[in-house]
Amino acid sequence: MMLERPTRTAHEQSEFARARAAEKLRHTVENRKAARIVANQALDAQDCMRLLSMLGLEPADEDMDDPGRPYA
Secondary structure, eight states: OOOOOOOOOHHHHHHHHHHHHHHHHHHHHHHHHHHHHHHHHOSSHHHHHHHHHHHTOOOOGGGTTOTTSTTO
16 A cells, blocks of 8 residues: 655745755854854964864855954
């Protein structure tokens, strides 16, 4: 006996897509905030990269060439 899979309406699909996009944006913002906090506490660029790697974070791209960074 095969169970029928309910089909989703276009509205349900677009709501799901919006929710996924919102979650992806929230995740990106939170990771950037965390990366900035790590960068501000790091002793130098090497320390920063090591800490980010240990935490599984990516460097915040817009801050990479900022001369105001504490380890620049």
